[in-house]
Amino acid sequence: MEYIKIKNADQIVKNSRYVINNPLNYKGKWHEIFNNNNPIDLELGMGRGDFIIEMAKTYPNRNFIGLEINDSQMVNGIKKLENLNLKNLKLICIDAREIDKIFAKEIDTIYLTFSEPWPKKIDEKKRFTHESYLKLYDKIFKKKKHIILKTDNKVLFAYSLESLSNYWYTFKRVSLDLHHDENKIPNIMTNYEKQYYKEGRPIFYLDAIFES
Ligand SMILES: C[S@@+](CC[C@H](N)C(=O)[O-])C[C@H]1O[C@@H](n2cnc3c(N)ncnc32)[C@H](O)[C@@H]1O
Incomplete structure (x- = not known):
């Protein structure tokens, strides 16, 4: 997907006290x-950030990390x-794809919000619920695995229902x-979700766990 480029996005990202x-x-x-032992939740592909910002405001006793590959998206x-x-x-x-280099076993919940669907079979590995990603998540979940x-x-x-259930979630x-x-x-809307909601499109939702 192509996103609008923002001038000097790399510098704005670099200088933000949140980054x-x-x-x-x-x-x-x-x-x-975070200077506390509260649970840490991670959103992959936070885009313009409405969801993760609102989550942080709503749940002050949890910590939140928004991860995004595109600096212009993050500037928003x-x-x-x-x-x-x-x-x-x-x-x-x-x-x-770098998350296992950034986190040890310290993440409580992973949020996958309106991730790119990668419809072509050749791109299947890029889907955030492909087995290769589920294996990465294993390396960063604290104890119980929890994906929303x-x-x-x-x-x-x-695809995600099948992939997660094949992986024993x-x-x-x-x-x-x-x-x-x-x-x-209970729900906090993302940027994409707000648009789809206005258009009256149904939103699919799953909350999956794996407890050993
Ligand atoms: C369709 S947008 C959804 C944004 C936001 N979650 C929302 O619902 O409004 C998908 C986002 O995932 C980001 N993204 C795609 N692949 C990524 C990757 N491998 N690592 C991190 N972010 C990624 C894109 O740059 C984009 O901002």
Whole structure:
């Protein structure tokens, strides 16, 4: 997917007090960054950041990390943070494939929000619920594995249900229409989700766990 390029995005990202510029130095030490032992949740592909920022505001007793590969996308999030002082939020601008170099077993929940669906078979490995990613997540989950996924893409959703269940995850909640589910699911919307909601498109949701 092509995203609008923002001038000097790399410098804006580098100079933000929310961004950890050398995340590889903090493997196993993220609690020191947050200065507490609260759970740490990670969003892969945070885009413009609405979700992770709102999560950090809503749940002050958890820590949040927004990861995004595209610096221009991240700048949109940084701008929203200018007048906020959220001690429980950090951002990292890096490829999600690097997460095992950045984190030891210290992540509580991984959020996969409207990730690119990579519909072609040849790109299957790039899907965030491909087995190769699930193996990466094994390396960074603290104890219990916990993944929450939201998407508007039926094919990616079906693929994710199968891939996760083949990897022995079980499902705490599944919804084929998150915003109209008769059993209300607490939810904070992402940027993409706000648009799809306006258009009346159903959002697919899953909450998967693996406890050894
Ligand atoms: C469709 S957007 C969704 C953004 C946001 N989660 C939302 O729901 O509004 C997908 C985002 O994932 C990012 N992304 C794609 N592949 C990535 C990767 N390998 N590592 C980190 N971010 C990635 C893209 O740059 C983009 O910002």
